[in-house]
Amino acid sequence: MTTSSNLIASDIEEYLKVHENKDMLRVLTCGSVDDGKSTLIGRLLFDSKMIFEDQMAAIEKDSKRFNTTDESFDLALLVDGLQSEREQGITIDVAYRYFTTEQRKFIIADTPGHEQYTRNMATGASTCDLAIILIDARHGVQVQTRRHSFICSQLGIKHVIIAINKMDAVDYDQAVYQKIKKEYREFAKDLSFSDVRFVPISALKGDNVVNESANMSWYPGSTLLKLLNTVSVEQDKSDSLRFQVQYVNRPNLDFRGFCGTLASGEVRVGDTVVALPSNKETRIKSIVTFDGELEKASAGEAVTLTLEDEIDVSRGDMLVRPHDKPFSLSNFEADVVWMTEEPLCVDREYAIKVGSKSVYGYADAINYRVDVNTLEKQAAGQLELNEIGNCNFAVTAPIQFDAYGINRATGAFIIIDRLTNVTVGAGMIRNPTEALSSKSDSSNQLAKHSYSEFELEMNALVRKHFPHWGAKDITKG
Numbered sequence: 001m002t003t004s005s006n007l008i009a010s011d012i013e014e015y016l017k018v019h020e021n022k023d024m025l026r027v028l029t030c031g032s033v034d035d036g037k038s039t040l041i042g043r044l045l046f047d048s049k050m051i052f053e054d055q056m057a058a059i060e061k062d063s064k065r066f067n068t069t070d071e072s073f074d075l076a077l078l079v080d081g082l083q084s085e086r087e088q089g090i091t092i093d094v095a096y097r098y099f100t101t102e103q104r105k106f107i108i109a110d111t112p113g114h115e116q117y118t119r120n121m122a123t124g125a126s127t128c129d130l131a132i133i134l135i136d137a138r139h140g141v142q143v144q145t146r147r148h149s150f151i152c153s154q155l156g157i158k159h160v161i162i163a164i165n166k167m168d169a170v171d172y173d174q175a176v177y178q179k180i181k182k183e184y185r186e187f188a189k190d191l192s193f194s195d196v197r198f199v200p201i202s203a204l205k206g207d208n209v210v211n212e213s214a215n216m217s218w219y220p221g222s223t224l225l226k227l228l229n230t231v232s233v234e235q236d237k238s239d240s241l242r243f244q245v246q247y248v249n250r251p252n253l254d255f256r257g258f259c260g261t262l263a264s265g266e267v268r269v270g271d272t273v274v275a276l277p278s279n280k281e282t283r284i285k286s287i288v289t290f291d292g293e294l295e296k297a298s299a300g301e302a303v304t305l306t307l308e309d310e311i312d313v314s315r316g317d318m319l320v321r322p323h324d325k326p327f328s329l330s331n332f333e334a335d336v337v338w339m340t341e342e343p344l345c346v347d348r349e350y351a352i353k354v355g356s357k358s359v360y361g362y363a364d365a366i367n368y369r370v371d372v373n374t375l376e377k378q379a380a381g382q383l384e385l386n387e388i389g390n391c392n393f394a395v396t397a398p399i400q401f402d403a404y405g406i407n408r409a410t411g412a413f414i415i416i417d418r419l420t421n422v423t424v425g426a427g428m429i430r431n432p433t434e435a436l437s438s439k440s441d442s443s444n445q446l447a448k449h450s451y452s453e454f455e456l457e458m459n460a461l462v463r464k465h466f467p468h469w470g471a472k473d474i475t476k477g
């Protein structure tokens, strides 16, 4: 019996407490089509005994029906839940799986391998701490391996495990593993990973996934699961206080609380904070939660803060420490992943949203587009669906940003179509600098922007009938 099953039998309350306090690792799996992602996830769940008996019976039945593998059951079927996907034999969307070990809880994002799903992969990668990049031992480093690695690096993943899969199909040959490892190292030296590990596996046979392989005694390292259990991601998180106000709670005249989730850092009662953009300083009076008041709150916690002074703070504003402020930018350069059919065009107005703060803005230049397969930078007049590029943006009011490499929560934004309200792109700020903002005043630039008659009329109507929305008079800039 494992420690957790002992605990479940003897003290369920204690088990639940231990489970609740385990840390969470978010993992992205990627690789070319048929490299074995689904089989690998299935193997992880199967060998760590996460599959119920009725699920096993269903997989066995489906394995016979679809005849997808020579084995008596196909572990990929456990993961490839979508019927259409099974019929086509490919993964078509991002699927999230949950599993837990004695050490940690895991969320695994299984993303499709094709180039036309770059946006899905970017979406999956944006919240992950670690990526498992699968390479088929028979084929070595592929164009897709490079593309996926580039996207992971762009999306701020610092830890990567290169799982060289299907070792059984190359007779567990150490030379094959070493050759792929060398080739990948050479390619990845220009990417921004801080921790790259290699593990030779067979997802199908179970070598080095959860259990050590008797077929690869030449490999001295840890199994994939052991790496997942032990990799440390704490140091990746910023400790700067960043609290963005999502809602101002004013139930009566005696209470004014600011609700939100701490994007990073921690806050204690009595701490001096500055509200941005007003730059007014005050102190934390109390930290209120549904379960009562706290002395301290940390990153990830949703709390309501009350302040000592009645300063001007509204939705979208940020509370930070006086000597550790983010950049306040109305002009900035950002890497963009474009996610919709209609291309990103220079000078078209979009809503730009960071957390709960939303402003209007537009790209005033596309500096380049990156060929995701060769990593070559190319000139571009627009960015098409699934393309990644670098653009200059101008927005109507300053936004508080950190460098994405330091703080993913406050270094990224989404781009929204103003008419349909659909998210059309995502942006990441690499090297924030206020120099761009001081060079040109974006609100003047926006004033120069020409509006259609419909937009002018709509703006006038909104200002007349919904003054409490605070819409700006666009004819005045």
Ligand SMILES: Nc1nc2c(ncn2[C@@H]2O[C@H](COP(=O)(O)OP(=O)(O)OP(=O)(O)O)[C@@H](O)[C@H]2O)c(=O)[nH]1
Residues within 6 Å of the ligand: 031, 032, 033, 034, 035, 036, 037, 038, 039, 040, 068, 069, 076, 080, 089, 090, 091, 112, 113, 165, 166, 167, 168, 169, 201, 202, 203, 204, 205
């Ligand atoms: N020999 C061998 N075959 C494997 C291994 N892992 C997976 N396969 C086979 O490779 C094929 C593809 O595996 P999947 O797990 O469906 O691959 P995938 O990467 O999820 O594929 P998509 O869903 O199309 O992106 C299946 O026939 C698997 O049985 C392995 O370790 N060794």
